[in-house]
Amino acid sequence: MAAEIIAITQQKGGVGKSTIAMHLGAAFHEKGKRVLVVDADGQNTLVHWASAASDEASGIPFPIVNLSEAGAQIHREIRKFVSDYDVIVVDCPPSITEKVSGVVLLAASVAIVPTSSSPADYWSSVGLVKLIQQAQVMNEDLRAVFLLNKTEEKRxxxxxxxxxxxxxxxxxxxTQIPTRECYKQAMALGQTVLQMTDRGSRLAATEIRACADEVLAMLP
Ligand SMILES: Nc1ncnc2c1ncn2[C@@H]1O[C@H](COP(=O)(O)OP(=O)(O)OP(=O)(O)O)[C@@H](O)[C@H]1O
Ligand SMILES: [Mg+2]
Known part of the structure; x- marks a missing residue:
């Protein structure tokens, strides 16, 4: 069985693409899936994140591969991994002017578009929605969803x-992902909230697992 590809994409910066990509990868891994997470962004947030762990045992328990140099050929590079994994999560760069997101969307079965509840964020999604709809003409299997991130609790x-x-x-x-301090801590520690035990992290982990279940249910 070839891996299902899940693209995390949004043209706006800082909405939580890398945070969501790493945490969905962690939740799929916890469920026993063979997971690969692809860093497709030249900022290399995920590569830095994984390398921040103090030792291997406490670090990210699945592989992160840096394909940020592959540009418009990234689908060819990803294809090399599909027979070895069940799920490949791709953290796309914030721009849609580069070809990367478009090419990844042609190979993906699910696109997740993180957004905050600020109108500025979701208005900026219009260009990305068009890009996804164009990809859907060629890739009929592609399904797309918004994911509300950094929501304020109780609102x-x-x-x-x-x-x-x-x-x-x-x-x-x-599932919405509230603003929680533990996400920044996780990044600094080279971990995910699923490995952390404070109360905030445990709440965050429950939300991430629920989100991962919803995404898995979308796969063919
Ligand atoms: N739910 C959350 N609660 C608290 N902080 C968050 C949450 N989601 C993301 N962050 C923080 O917001 C910042 C931006 O997140 P992240 O790097 O995941 O966004 P991004 O969309 O990948 O950014 P870029 O467009 O630069 O790649 C980080 O410091 C991250 O820790
Ligand atoms: Mg990022």
């Missing part, structure tokens, strides 16, 4: 926001 998502996102063309995952 309900307004019906208006949900409708505004869905009007852009894709559904919203039921």
């Amino acid at each position: 309900m998502l307004t019906r208006e926001l949900k409708r505004a996102l869905e009007e852009l063309g894709f559904p919203l995952l039921k």
Whole structure:
């Protein structure tokens, strides 16, 4: 069985693409999937993150591969790994002017678009939505969803926001990822919240697992 490819993509910077990519990878790994996470962004956030661990035993327990130099050939590089993994999660760069996101979307079965609840964030998704819809013409299997990240706890998502996102063309995952300090700590420690034991991390881990279950249910 060839690996399913999950693209984490959004043209806006800082919305949590790398955080979501690493944590979904961790949740799939915990469920026994053979996981590869691809760093497709020249900032190399995931490569740096994985190398921040103090030792191998406490670090990221699945491989991260740096394909940020592959450019528009990245799909060929990813293809080399598909027979060895069940799931390949790709952390895409924030720009859609480079070819990387478009090419990854042609090979992916799921695209996850992290966004905050700020209108500026989701308005900036319009170009990306078009890119995904273009990819869907050639790649009929591609399904796309928004994922609300950095939400404020206890504040309900307004019906208006949900409708505004869905009007852009894709559904919203039921699970939202609240703002939690532990995500920054995890990055600094070279870990994910699934390996951390403080209360915030345990809550975060539950949310990440729920999100991963929703994404797995979308796979063919
Ligand atoms: N749910 C969250 N709660 C708290 N902090 C978060 C959360 N998600 C992301 N962050 C923090 O926000 C910052 C940006 O996140 P991240 O690097 O994942 O975004 P990105 O979309 O990959 O950015 P870029 O576009 O630069 O690649 C990081 O410091 C990260 O730790
Ligand atoms: Mg990033």
